[in-house]
Each structure stands twice: as structure tokens, then as C-alpha cells.
Amino acid sequence: MANLIDIRRRIRSVKNTQQITKAMKMISAARLRRAQDRILAARPYALELRKVIGNIAARAGGRLRHPLLEKRPEHKVLLVVVTGDKGLAGAFNSNVLRRAAETIGRLPGVELLLLGRKGADFYRRRSYPIRNSYTSLFTNVKVEQAHEIATDLIQAYTEKQYDAVYVIYNQFKSLMAQELTVETLLPIQTPPAEELEGAAREYIFEPSAEAILEELLPHHIGIQVYRILLDSQAAEHAARMAAMDSATRNASEMIDRLTLRYNRARQAAITTQLIEVVSGANALEG
Numbered sequence: 001m002a003n004l005i006d007i008r009r010r011i012r013s014v015k016n017t018q019q020i021t022k023a024m025k026m027i028s029a030a031r032l033r034r035a036q037d038r039i040l041a042a043r044p045y046a047l048e049l050r051k052v053i054g055n056i057a058a059r060a061g062g063r064l065r066h067p068l069l070e071k072r073p074e075h076k077v078l079l080v081v082v083t084g085d086k087g088l089a090g091a092f093n094s095n096v097l098r099r100a101a102e103t104i105g106r107l108p109g110v111e112l113l114l115l116g117r118k119g120a121d122f123y124r125r126r127s128y129p130i131r132n133s134y135t136s137l138f139t140n141v142k143v144e145q146a147h148e149i150a151t152d153l154i155q156a157y158t159e160k161q162y163d164a165v166y167v168i169y170n171q172f173k174s175l176m177a178q179e180l181t182v183e184t185l186l187p188i189q190t191p192p193a194e195e196l197e198g199a200a201r202e203y204i205f206e207p208s209a210e211a212i213l214e215e216l217l218p219h220h221i222g223i224q225v226y227r228i229l230l231d232s233q234a235a236e237h238a239a240r241m242a243a244m245d246s247a248t249r250n251a252s253e254m255i256d257r258l259t260l261r262y263n264r265a266r267q268a269a270i271t272t273q274l275i276e277v278v279s280g281a282n283a284l285e286g
Helices: 002-059 092-106 117-124 143-158 193-199 209-285
Strands: 077-082 110-115 130-134 164-174 177-186
Touching: 002 164, 002 209, 077 092, 077 117, 077 143, 077 209, 092 110, 092 117, 092 164, 092 177, 092 209, 110 117, 110 143, 117 130, 130 143, 143 164, 143 177, 143 209, 164 209, 177 209
Parallel strands: 077 110, 077 164, 110 130
Antiparallel strands: 164 177
């Protein structure tokens, strides 16, 4: 009987967990829809802005000099690690942290900028130099937050505190796929020449190419940071939805197994009781 009570208790516990995972899946699905709309709306603008900057730089014939375009030998590097603020998203955070560890091992003089609570908690317990950390970013990603982070990066790079800025994040591809990406944020990478051939034309700059780039380049960094945050937010919701869906299905399978085990144990208990009753009746007759 004690065994039956334990199995019933466990079935009840798994059912309660299943209700939680099912609710979390529905919440992530609703949030994913909004996050997906935002990243799909922001991505074309960010990519087109990169092409415009590449076109301007190419048509200027290499005459332009700007601190954000300057490539230097890498002696000290800032690595931006983008994780989520919460767990229960499968391998979403662990994949980023694993790739960050590999990247730290091959880059010189690495310092970290941490975006997301999971990354901040992970590296706070380890002896890595941390420039800054931002948490609670992904409840509602805002352009103002992205530009604040971008301003800090631009200032650090123009003051030559770092020779390059890399970012590691999960790029949203689809509901079922997120691509772990390592991207160079600074110096600004212009598109290769083959991407610019289709847009080959002469430009008349007003007031000047230098003045235009002076306005565009900082804005470009802010938009790229914003895009990365939106990508990571959408990828996190997609990963959590998939993880909770898998957990819900696993709970259903476990409930089925426990129910079968319970029925067998109950049948065995009833059979034992019947045998005892029959044996007692036979003893009384004898």
C-alpha cells in the first residue's frame, strides 16, 4: 500500500510540473511572436545601413579616415557576451558561454562586457576582467538601451582602450533554429566589393563624405547593438518554447509509465488480498 501511495504522489507531482511547463510554453510562444516581429522589422534596416556605409567608403576611394573604421593590431580585445536573463531555455545560455570560453582562449588580453543576467552570474564567480554588465535588458529591449551600450563601446574604441570589439550571441533563424554567432562589431566591417557591384554609382556628397560618416557610423553601431539584442531575445524565446514543449511531452510519457506501474502494483495488491481471503476461508472450512 505504501508503494501505491508513493506512485500516486509522484504522478500528482509530475502532473503539476507538466502544467507549469505547458504554461511556460504558451507564454514563450506569445512573447516569441512579438519578438519575431520586432527582429524581422529591424534586420533589413540594419543590413541596408551597413551597405550604405560600405558604398560611401568605397566611392570615396579610400580617402576617408575615421576612428571607427581604423584597423589596429589586436593587443587588447573586448568580448561582448550576450546571454539571457533567465534559464529553462535548453542549451541557449550554455552554448554562448562555451563559445565564449573558446574565444577567450585564442584572443589576446580579453576583457568582458556582459549582456544578460546568466552571463553576469557565471563570470562573477570567475577571475575574468569585466568592464561592465547589463541585466534585465530582455524584458523589453529598447533602442535607448542599445545606444547607451553603443556609446560606451564607441568611446572605449576611439580612446584606444581596445583594438577590437567582438560579440557572441544567438542569432534568430526560425522557430526551431538559432545560430550561435561570433561577430566583429569594431572596427566597422564594410561589405565585400562583390556586394557593392550591383549598386555601383557615383555619389555627390553634401556637405562631405567625412561629415556624413561622422553621423552615420555611431548610429550604425547603435543599430547593430539593437539588432543583436532583438536577435538574442527572439532566439531565447524560441529556445525556451522548444525546451518547454519537450519537457511537457516527457512529462506525459512519464505519467503514462507511472500510471502503468501504478495499475500493475494495484492489481498485484488486489490479487494478494484475494489470495489471503481465499486462504483464510479455506482455513476456516478445514
